[in-house]
Amino acid sequence: MLPLTILGFLAEEPLHGYQLKDRITGLTGHVKPVSDGALYPAITRLEDKGLIARHPEPGTGAAPRHVLTLTPAGREELTRRLREPAHTDITDRNRYFTLLAFLHLLEDPEAQAAVLRRRLDFLNAPNAGFFFDEDGKSVKSEDAPTLFRRGMTQIARATSKAEREWLTAAIAELEAAA
Amino acid sequence: MLPLTILGFLAEEPLHGYQLKDRITGLTGHVKPVSDGALYPAITRLEDKGLIARHPEPGTGAAPRHVLTLTPAGREELTRRLREPAHTDITDRNRYFTLLAFLHLLEDPEAQAAVLRRRLDFLNAPNAGFFFDEDGKSVKSEDAPTLFRRGMTQIARATSKAEREWLTAAIAELEAAA
DNA sequence: GCTAGCATGTAAACGGTTACATGATTAG
DNA sequence: CTAATCATGTAACCGTTTACATGCTAGC
DSSP: OHHHHHHHHHHHSOBOHHHHHHHHHHHHTTTSOOOHHHHHHHHHHHHHTTSEEEEEOOSOSSSSOEEEEEOHHHHHHHHHHHHSOOHHHHHSHHHHHHHHHHGGGGOOHHHHHHHHHHHHHHHHSTTOSOEEEETTEEEEGGGOSSHHHHHHHHHHHHHHHHHHHHHHHHHHHHHHHO | OHHHHHHHHHHHSOBOHHHHHHHHHHHHTTTSOOOHHHHHHHHHHHHHTTSEEEEEOOSOSSSOOEEEEEOHHHHHHHHHHHHSOOHHHHHSHHHHHHHHHHGGGGOOHHHHHHHHHHHHHHHHSTTOSOEEEETTEEEEGGGOSSHHHHHHHHHHHHHHHHHHHHHHHHHHHHHHHO
16 A cells, blocks of 8 residues: 555655655554655655656755656556555555545546445445354354454444445435536 | 464364464455465464464364464463554554454453553544645645545544444443453 | 365565664754 | 754565465265
């Protein structure tokens, strides 16, 4: 997800590495902090692939730094990642939220709705839940024998409900726009 | 989290590797599948550390397989991980849910409540939310200019509310038991 | 005898964590 | 001139993904 996050923020405007770090921290830092050892190598890899460009900035400001911009190839890659997300990007909540944060960059209501529909289908699937084994039989976690496992289900249910409601409304809104 | 998951399931009963895989799949497979290339090396590492033991099983059944059991050291390590979870185990929803799935193995209501309180504190912290930059100013995602970013907030809010309610009730229940 | 499924593993490529290293400006 | 902060990086270690490899047993 780091590459997507970088491409997404740079699509909005050119940024320095540390500004990028601030943006990422604001987006997901409360859940999982970004480390320099992850960010800078990721920037280098994207540059090596020609997806972003690095421009040294003249003396202004504090220390020798670069402005990072998205190249046309980078823009294409971003669109591709948003339009055809991997399976895990749909099922994993953290990944999906990152996708949502940049989905407006797709600019095609129908393609946006398609991504939301994939998530809705996943949440509506009957197998989306926790299972535990009890005496060799698989038990849905709502019937689990422990307080904590029942809590997991209860929270997951409430979460899923709230998200399905929003998804349904958002899809309708996008379909109306298309 | 894989090590914790393995130790947790083995604390309930001895298992074969593939049974372990079934258990893990039932627990988190809908979000993130477990691959053999992650599971078996993880088993080996835990065995090397003396936390689990591998017993070859006599001819019964299908193919040459081993029964995995938790050693006393493994039980201690499991307790330690449950009692003193890392910061990310509290903030990352996926990791936290894994913790919840095995928290009953702690057997000390006060220690269990302490873990739930750490999560509740995190959810109550004012900085737990998404931020975006708009013209150089940090904007809370509820005021974001895009449908999708507002959706993120709405869902996160509903989720957080449901979880805080459950946590509050569960903590009260555990305190009554202690 | 063959195929399907059970059961366990290995290896290369990749990416993240942690800790360390460095240079440059600004505030006291 | 010294400490703090800005800004960028590197290296060792570790774990995961993906793909491949293998051996055993049961049913047709």
